[in-house]
Amino acid sequence: MKGNDSSAEKLENERHFHQTAKQPQLKPTPPPRKKGKLKSQAFREAMTGYFFLAPALVLLGVFLLYPMGAAFYYSFTDFYILTPDDVSFIGLENFKYIVEDAQFRQAFWNTVYFSVIVVPVQLSVALGLALLINKKLRFRVFFRTAFFSPVVMSLVVVSILWTFMYNPNEGLINQLLQTVGIPPQPFLTSPDQAMNSIIVMSVWQGAGFQMMIFLAGLQNIPNHLYEAADIDGASSWQKFWHITLPGLRNIALFIFITISIAAFKLLVQPMIMTQGGPLGTTKSLVYHIYETGFNYRDVGYASAMAVVFTVIVLVITIIQRVLIKEERG
Amino acid sequence: MRKKRMINKFTLYLSLVILTFIFLFPLVWMLVSSLKNEFQIFRDMQSLQAFLPPAPADVEGGYFHNYVAAFQRVDLLRYIINSLIYTIGIITFGLIVNSMAGYALARFRFPLAGFWLGVIIATLIIPPESIFLPLYVLVYDLGWVNTYTGLIVPFIANAFAIFLFRQFFLDFPKELEEAAKIDGCSQIGIFFRIIVPLSKPVFATVAIVLFINHWNDFLWPLVVASDESMRTIQIGLQYFMNEPPIKWGQVMAALTVATIPMLLIFAFLQRYYVQGLTHTGSKN
Numbered sequence: 001m002k003g004n005d006s007s008a009e010k011l012e013n014e015r016h017f018h019q020t021a022k023q024p025q026l027k028p029t030p031p032p033r034k035k036g037k038l039k040s041q042a043f044r045e046a047m048t049g050y051f052f053l054a055p056a057l058v059l060l061g062v063f064l065l066y067p068m069g070a071a072f073y074y075s076f077t078d079f080y081i082l083t084p085d086d087v088s089f090i091g092l093e094n095f096k097y098i099v100e101d102a103q104f105r106q107a108f109w110n111t112v113y114f115s116v117i118v119v120p121v122q123l124s125v126a127l128g129l130a131l132l133i134n135k136k137l138r139f140r141v142f143f144r145t146a147f148f149s150p151v152v153m154s155l156v157v158v159s160i161l162w163t164f165m166y167n168p169n170e171g172l173i174n175q176l177l178q179t180v181g182i183p184p185q186p187f188l189t190s191p192d193q194a195m196n197s198i199i200v201m202s203v204w205q206g207a208g209f210q211m212m213i214f215l216a217g218l219q220n221i222p223n224h225l226y227e228a229a230d231i232d233g234a235s236s237w238q239k240f241w242h243i244t245l246p247g248l249r250n251i252a253l254f255i256f257i258t259i260s261i262a263a264f265k266l267l268v269q270p271m272i273m274t275q276g277g278p279l280g281t282t283k284s285l286v287y288h289i290y291e292t293g294f295n296y297r298d299v300g301y302a303s304a305m306a307v308v309f310t311v312i313v314l315v316i317t318i319i320q321r322v323l324i325k326e327e328r329g
Numbered sequence: 330m331r332k333k334r335m336i337n338k339f340t341l342y343l344s345l346v347i348l349t350f351i352f353l354f355p356l357v358w359m360l361v362s363s364l365k366n367e368f369q370i371f372r373d374m375q376s377l378q379a380f381l382p383p384a385p386a387d388v389e390g391g392y393f394h395n396y397v398a399a400f401q402r403v404d405l406l407r408y409i410i411n412s413l414i415y416t417i418g419i420i421t422f423g424l425i426v427n428s429m430a431g432y433a434l435a436r437f438r439f440p441l442a443g444f445w446l447g448v449i450i451a452t453l454i455i456p457p458e459s460i461f462l463p464l465y466v467l468v469y470d471l472g473w474v475n476t477y478t479g480l481i482v483p484f485i486a487n488a489f490a491i492f493l494f495r496q497f498f499l500d501f502p503k504e505l506e507e508a509a510k511i512d513g514c515s516q517i518g519i520f521f522r523i524i525v526p527l528s529k530p531v532f533a534t535v536a537i538v539l540f541i542n543h544w545n546d547f548l549w550p551l552v553v554a555s556d557e558s559m560r561t562i563q564i565g566l567q568y569f570m571n572e573p574p575i576k577w578g579q580v581m582a583a584l585t586v587a588t589i590p591m592l593l594i595f596a597f598l599q600r601y602y603v604q605g606l607t608h609t610g611s612k613n
Contacts, residue, residue: 172358
């Protein structure tokens with residue numbers, strides 16, 4: 001239960017956000033009427049501007065920026081949900097503990113492993129599908145819809161469905177493998193295969209989405225480039241290397257960033273399919289934060305890990321942005 | 330030469346067919362199994378029959394007996410309604426709040442306008458996963474746990490939607506608004522009577538993007554709507570997976586039910602969605 005003190009404090013904080021968001025609206029002194037129309041017009045435009053912008057600013061302030069600041073603050077405290085009145089500042093203790101926490105380390109490397117494999121594989125599958133489909137084909141719309149269809153299912157639905165498909169005894173995939181003469185696999189129940197099984201499913205679910213973006217990019221490449229290359233007698237491999245790939249570079253980089261960040265946020269799949277097991281081999285960073293915060297109620301420590309997680313995501317984003325700028329420049 | 334081309338064509342279509350199988354077989358299996366009883370599901374898995382609907386003679390108690398059973402076992406209808414309230418609430422308020430903000434940033438000159446735009450774009454980088462815990466503490470303190478308010482309000486303002494609206498309104502011809510101004514229309518009147526009706530494509534795109542994101546939401550409903558009567562469909566589905574007796578047919582029926590709204594959205598509104606996608610892709 002939360003005590004009155006801290007909730008009052010919270011309201012105070014909230015009010016603070018209201019004020020910062022609205023302040024400029026109140027601040028400008030009403031212009032004296034005698035002084036020309038121009039100034040009062042500018043004032044009215046500012047008022048209208050803030051009238052339109054204020055609701056969004058207040059909401060973003062209260063429900064995004066304030067929690068962000070709160071996470072940062074909690075990360076230096078021993079905030080424990082069951083004793084909210086007894087919060088003390090403990091400096092860097094939480095961060096020191098992160099370095100020693102074997103579970104954090106395992107979750108971190110699991111997440112890195114997942115991302116390092118999913119990102120290039122999903123990117124190339126999506127690009128491959130887009131290239132295959134971007135031709136004059138019979139049933140083109142049918143194929144495109146088929147590749148896109150897993151996107152229509154939610155991650156929860158897909159995770160539950162594949163858990164049954166991966167079932168080691170009665171699952172569909174083992175039954176199919178058996179008809180081809182491959183012995184049954186343990187999939188999600190084996191520490192060696194669990195994460196890879198989740199990776200296969202994730203690529204299957206997501207690739208169609210990026211395929212659509214690649215397709216749009218392919219259609220933006222001017223056709224006359226290919227015609228000119230044909231006249232010069234370029235092989236299809238040369239055309240791909242010198243026209244298609246450069247034409248897709250920006251889109252590919254954009255997709256690269258979005259997949260990397262999404263991969264680093266891995267949570268739903270292990271939570272539903274394996275509960276982080278077997279032996280913690282599928283526990284992800286966000287999953288570990290979730291468990292620490294909501295199951296063990298250690299908000300202070302969970303917040304410290306959330307801060308580290310945010311910093312990692314920021315670093316990935318910044319590195320990739322810099323790479324894009326360099327290539328463009 | 331011609332023979333080579335034939336072979337090329339053959340391998341192309343063969344690989345397309347194999348890929349189609351890979352991408353479609355889980356979906357087909359889910360749909361088909363939702364119509365079968367447990368015995369048929371396990372028997373059919375040994376053969377290609379796994380991907381074919383049950384023969385009419387084989388059906389007992391109607392094709393949809395698993396659906397009936399699933400709806401009887403838990404309050405699936407309640408979960409669906411909760412999901413609809415959650416998503417439609419976010420869409421309704423989100424369209425108003427975010428379009429207004431996007432319009433302000435595209436049209437008006439006021440102090441700190443550039444600063445706020447920068448702040449809004451910067452918030453795009455904050456991973457929502459990293460603020461869920463303090464957000465939960467805040468919503469708890471406000472007394473909003475297990476309420477629709479707690480589910481909806483934190484996600485009304487959406488930096489990405491504001492950005493999309495701003496891009497759209499920047500390209501919007503100014504002349505119409507100026508004509509209306511001369512006719513004595515107020516700014517608010519101009520926005521709601523002239524701009525909004527003429528901006529249907531961007532509203533449709535944002536609405537669909539919001540629907541898809543929030544219909545599929547998992548983490549926030551999981552922590553805020555812990556009460557059974559407040560569960561959304563994505564949370565409710567887990568019941569069939571975790572609570573014995575586990576009936577595969579019912580699981581597949583429940584999964585299908587959860588997918589139908591998304592299927593309808595894509596079937597009828599895909600055009601807007603793809604437009605939105607390509608827009609974001611090319612702008613970035």
